[in-house]
Amino acid sequence: MTSKSEQPKRRPGRPKATGSPQTMVQILKTASFLFMEQGYEKVSLESVAQACGVTKASVYYYFSNKAALFTEALLFVLKIAHDQTVLIVNGPGPLRERLSEVAKRHMGNAHIDFETMMREASPELTEEQVDRIRDGEQALHRLLASVFRRAMDExxxxxxxxxxLSHVFTATLTVRNRKEIVNDLQTVGQTSSEIVQLLWRGLEPR
Amino acid sequence: MTSKSEQPKRRPGRPKATGSPQTMVQILKTASFLFMEQGYEKVSLESVAQACGVTKASVYYYFSNKAALFTEALLFVLKIAHDQTVLIVNGPGPLRERLSEVAKRHMGNAHIDFETMMREASPELTEEQVDRIRDGEQALHRLLASVFRRAMDExxxxxxxxxxLSHVFTATLTVRNRKEIVNDLQTVGQTSSEIVQLLWRGLEPR
Amino acid sequence: MTSKSEQPKRRPGRPKATGSPQTMVQILKTASFLFMEQGYEKVSLESVAQACGVTKASVYYYFSNKAALFTEALLFVLKIAHDQTVLIVNGPGPLRERLSEVAKRHMGNAHIDFETMMREASPELTEEQVDRIRDGEQALHRLLASVFRRAMDExxxxxxxxxxLSHVFTATLTVRNRKEIVNDLQTVGQTSSEIVQLLWRGLEPR
Amino acid sequence: MTSKSEQPKRRPGRPKATGSPQTMVQILKTASFLFMEQGYEKVSLESVAQACGVTKASVYYYFSNKAALFTEALLFVLKIAHDQTVLIVNGPGPLRERLSEVAKRHMGNAHIDFETMMREASPELTEEQVDRIRDGEQALHRLLASVFRRAMDExxxxxxxxxxLSHVFTATLTVRNRKEIVNDLQTVGQTSSEIVQLLWRGLEPR
DNA sequence: AATGAATGAGTGTTCATTCAT
DNA sequence: AATGAATGAACACTCATTCAT
Known part of the structure; x- marks a missing residue:
């Protein structure tokens, strides 16, 4: 945000970044939603464009190709998820309740398994793009891990x-995708509580 | 009416060429592997055919379309998974070790989240196909659930x-897809043990 | 039907002609019906085979390819049409009534325009095949023309x-394909009478 | 809200490139010709594209699928035929000569039986598309019928x-497809005259 | 800043045809 | 006499991508 106009053409990193942020953010949000809902292949740039009320060419004006849009879109949601999670885990109350809250949030957003989506998209992404997304994901896991670390120490x-532990915790949350389970229990809130409780107490009787 | 009705009515034409189901099973196996690895959309019938050393048209000779192949392929792996799991859970030893064994098996096979794949494929499948796959999946969960039920009773x-519990257990196993984790710990075996232990003891200190 | 077994291999003319006539005639009839109903392209050899309760390969056993089957099928129906027409036109009664009868017959059978079908099929037929069909068609027209010739002389x-005149007469009969007309007038019989009357009296008032 | 609402709101982006409808009309014309010559199935979009010097994908840019292209193409020729016919039948001279003129025009254009083509295409068209084409066809028949009606009244x-009468009249014109006839008589003009004369005077001697 | 037009490569699917049995 | 298996060529259709405007 600072020394942007200094160099004439800075190649690496976020590519095209001119244009009214209005439209660009709109595209980013829409794409994020669609990718998280349908995965990489199923989302066509046409559908993104249509959902934004612009043309395909406009999407290309802001993002050099599908892989780039995907990358930015995922980083966008990872950033949001991270920020949300920071707020929750740093909040008051016992860890278990904070985890339930995190679980509820995640299960309300993510519709498809992150790993599966990455496996689907990776072949089309550059190494750099994969790394950037992985970094974003790692940040989330590191955040959770640090919380767990602290809780262990205490x-x-x-x-x-x-x-x-962080990976297991997030993996468990994908249970929300299984219709029978969530439908049976009616509410996401209840399911998330039950899952955290399960994880908390473990299988072993005491 | 001559000597026809004496013999068991040998059907005319080329006999079923004892080695022939080979091809069909070959296609099924290959497709199963590819679908489990890459999901529905990413797997082209061309790629399946090539991997089998036959032509696309040959795949169509055995399966009427992609959705049908997908359905049979998934039922194929679900059947195998179910059979394997039956053997393990009915075996001797403490439940925890048997679960570790199941975890090891599953993590060695499944590469992508089942739910995510179904979400991707469902729109292309007939209702009946979806139901059949769901049934196959349910069978596995019912099997695990019955094991858990018994263990609780005892x-x-x-x-x-x-x-x-069954859904949470299987969800946890998808951790294997996350390369960093499995790579760090080197062996699938060790990871599966650790995960089961985690689940077993729970987070709560005792 | 006479000196068949004399020469070892007689190439031109009707190609393969061994096999139980039962099946062959069955295929011929079925194919005739389907071709007359749907035209050349729309009829797949698979559908012919299925309708006969045999396999595609069996069709090939009797007819060397689709073009050959088509040719024989058309000659088959043309022969029948010719025979039927001979019976009618040589019958008793005024010409006009005999023409109405011919009209009724034709409109009851032919579902698609002969010329259109030939235009569709020609590119796939050998010159010889086209000629043979044309000859069969011409025979019908010559028959009608001879009837007209005689009537003029008398x-x-x-x-x-x-x-x-013969061509115009048969062309008029295709009106039967136009649903609105035939539906309005209810019966094929009535339509054919009306058409012949129209042709008979002409437009000019007298 | 500044100076935006003053100007007629010039839409952003590349203007509609005055010469551009060229391509669409070109495709429409070519498709019309090919469909009228070969029917529905035989015309591949590839062939349409090639004949226009564009790619298949370009055809899809303008028409969402083959059925849509077919529909527009037929409506296109029906419109032209209707307009031409209006001009002719409303012209001066005795009805018989005007009909000859109409015959000459039609026989110069239509190459395959309309009904047969519709029978071939209908299964692939939506109900609405069939209706639209039928409407266009009916318009032509109603036009001719009205001319006949008036002539009868007078x-x-x-x-x-x-x-x-209208259906019989147009059916007769398909005689032009039969090569022997038209070739024998050398000119379409002469054939059309002869046909109309035949229809005019009828068979019955006077 | 945003667009209409155009394309190339790929996908699922169909079908006539062949051949060993 | 009849068949199961396999194929190659075509087809309708989709989509990411480019480019002049």
Whole structure:
């Protein structure tokens, strides 16, 4: 945001970034939603454009190709998810309730498995793009891991690999995609609570 | 009416060429692998055919269209997974070790989130096809749920919804898709053990 | 039907002609019906085979390819039409009534315009095949023309080119394909009578 | 809200390139010709595209699918035929000569039987598309019927069903497709005259 | 800043045809 | 006499991408 106009043509990093942010943000939001809902292949640039009320060519005006749009869109949602999560985990109350809250948030947004989407999209992305997305994802996991680490240090939860714990925690949340489960239990809120409770107490009787 | 009705009525034409189901099974196996690895859209019938060393038209000889092939392929892997799992869960030893074994098996096979794949493919499948796949999937979950149910009855694990438990358990296994995790820990075997342990003991300190 | 077994391999003319006539005739009849109903392209050999309860390969056993089957099928129906027409035109009664009868017959069978079908099929036929069909068609027209010729000689109808007359006569019969007309008038019989009357009296008032 | 609402709101982006409808009309004309010559199935979009010097994808840019192109193409020729016919039938001179003129025009254009083509295409068209084409066709028949009606009222021709008359009249014109006839008589003009004369005077001697 | 037009490469699907049995 | 298996060529259709304006 600072020294943008200094260099005449800065190649790496976020590519085209001129244009009224209005339209660009609109495209980004729409694309994010569609990608998270349908995955990489199923979303056509035509559909993104239509949903924004612009033409395909306009999308290309802001994003050099589908891979770039996908990358920015994912970084966009990861950023939001991260920010939301920071607010929640740093909030007050016992860890377990904060985790339930995080679970509720995630299960309300993500519709398709992140890993599966990446597996689908990776072949079309540049290495750099994959790395950037991975970084965004890692940030989220590092955030959760740090929370777990702290909780272990304070004896709030028992000892284990915090990073693995973060992955297991988020993996569990994909249960929300399974219709039978969520329908049976009616509300996302209830499901998320149950899952966290399950994870919290473990299988072993005590 | 001569000597025709004496013999078991040998059907005319080229006999079913004992080695022939080979091709069909070959296609089925290949398709299963590719679909589980890349999802529905990404797998082209061309690629399936090529991987089998036959032509696209040959695939159509055995399966009337992509949706049909997909359906049979998934039922194929679900059947195998179910059979494998039956063997393991009915085996000897403590539940926890049997679950680790199941986890190891699953993580060695499934590459992409089942739900995500179904979400991708559903629009192209007939209702009946979706139902058949769902049934196959349910069978697996019912199997696990019954195991959990029994373990609860015997006080081996603490009480909770066994079906939800089954979904959470399988969801956790998708962690294997996340390269960093599995790579860091080197072996699928170790990861699966750690995950089951995590699930077993829960987060709460005791 | 006579000196078939004399020469070892007689190439020209009707090609393969072994096999139980049963099946062959069945295929011929079925194909005739389908071709007359749907035209050349729309009829797949698969559909012919299925309608006969045999396999595609069996069709090939009797007819070397689609063009050959088409040719034989058309000659088959033309022969029948010719025979039927001979019976009618040589019958008793005034010409006008015999023509109405011919009209009724034709309109009951032919569903698609002969010329249009030939235009569709010609590019796939050999010159010889086209000629043979044309000959069969011509025979029908020559038959009608001879009838007209005789009627003119006897002063039963006024003088004109008998061959053109035959073509005009048969062309008029295609009116039967136009649903509105035939539906309005309810019966094929009535329509054919009306058409012949129209042709008979002409437009000019007298 | 500044100086925006003053100007007639010049739409952004590349203007409609005055010469551009060229391509669409070109495709329409070419398709019309090919469909009228070869029918629905035989015309591939590839061939249409090639004949226009564009790619298949360009055809799809203007027409959403083959059925749509077919519909527009037929409406296009029906419109032209209607307009031409209006000019002729409303012209001066005796009805018989005007009909000869109409015959000459039609026989110069239509190459395949309309009904047969519709029978071939209908299964692929939407109901609405079929209706639109039928409407266009009916318009032509109603036009001719009205001419006949008037002529009957004025005693110029003898009484009969004017709509049937229109169908018979146009059916007769398909004689032009039969090569032998038209070739024998050398010119379309002469054939059309002869046909109309035949229809005019009828078969019955006077 | 945004667009209409055009394209090339690919996808699922169909079908006539062949051949060993 | 009849068949199961396999194929190649075509076809309708989609989509990411480019470019002049």
């Amino acid at each position: 004896g709030e939860i028992s000892e284990s690999d915090p990073m693995l | 006080g081996e694990i603490s009480e909770s919804d066994p079906m939800l | 002063g039963e109808i006024s003088e004109s080119d008998p061959m053109l | 005693g110029e021709i003898s009484e009969s069903d004017p709509m049937l």
